[in-house]
Amino acid sequence: MKSKNFWQIFWPVMSVLVAAGIFFSSAQTGYVSGNASAAVADFVRAIFPPVAALEDIVPLGFLVRKGAHVIVFFALAFCVAQSLKFYIHKWQLLLTSWAIASAYGVFDEIHQYFVPGRSMEFSDMLINSVGAFIGAGLVVALLYRPQKLKDG
Numbered sequence: 001m002k003s004k005n006f007w008q009i010f011w012p013v014m015s016v017l018v019a020a021g022i023f024f025s026s027a028q029t030g031y032v033s034g035n036a037s038a039a040v041a042d043f044v045r046a047i048f049p050p051v052a053a054l055e056d057i058v059p060l061g062f063l064v065r066k067g068a069h070v071i072v073f074f075a076l077a078f079c080v081a082q083s084l085k086f087y088i089h090k091w092q093l094l095l096t097s098w099a100i101a102s103a104y105g106v107f108d109e110i111h112q113y114f115v116p117g118r119s120m121e122f123s124d125m126l127i128n129s130v131g132a133f134i135g136a137g138l139v140v141a142l143l144y145r146p147q148k149l150k151d152g
Contacts, residue, residue, distance in 0.1 A: 004086070011082040018076045019104060025072075026108050030117020040064045069105075069124055070131035077101035077135030085143060094140045101132035 028036070041060040045052055051060060081097035088096060105128025113120035 007082070008086055011079055015076065015079040015083050018072065018079055022072050022076065022104070022108055023111065026112050026118070027115055028118075029115060033118065037061050037064045037068075066124075066127055069127040070134070073101055073105050073128040073131035074135035074138075076104060077132035078139055081136045081139035085139065090140065090144055093143075094136050097136035097139070098129070098133050101136065102129040105129055105132060 025033075038061055041064050044060060044064070054060075077097050077100075080100050081093055084093055084097055102125075106125050108128065109120045109122075109125050112118040
C-alpha cells in the first residue's frame with residue numbers, strides 16, 4: 001500500500017475512534033466521571049506536590065475536567081484536519097476541521113444533558129471549540145509553515 005493511501009485511511013479511522021471515545025466518556029454518569037477526574041487530580045498532586053498550593057486559586061479537579069475538554073477536542077480536530085488535508089487546503093482546512101470538531105463538541109454537550117449526573121454547559125462548548133481550533137490550527141501551521149531558505 002502506498003504511504004499516502006495508508007494515511008488517507010488511518011486519519012479518518014483515528015477521527016472516528018476519538019469521536020467514539022468522547023461519546024463513551026460523555027455517557028459515563030456524573031458519579032463515574034467525577035471519580036475519574038478526582039483520581040487524575042490526586043495523581044497530579046502526588047507527582048507534583050506544589051500544585052496543592054495553587055488550589056486556593058483554582059481547584060485542580062476543575063482544571064482536570066476543563067483540560068480534558070481541550071485535549072480531546074484538540075485530538076479530534078487534529079485527526080479531522082489530517083483526514084481532510086488530502087482534499088482541501090489552508091484556510092478551508094482550518095475552518096472545516098474546526099467546524100466539524102466544534103459541532104461535535106456541541107453534540108457532546110447535548111448528549112451529556114441526558115446522562116444522569118451530567119449537564120450541558122455552554123462554557124464547555126466554548127472550551128471544546130478552543131481545543132478544536134488549536135488542534136486544527138496546529139495541522140495547518142505544520143503543513144504550511146514557511147520553508148527555510150537554503151544557504152549558498
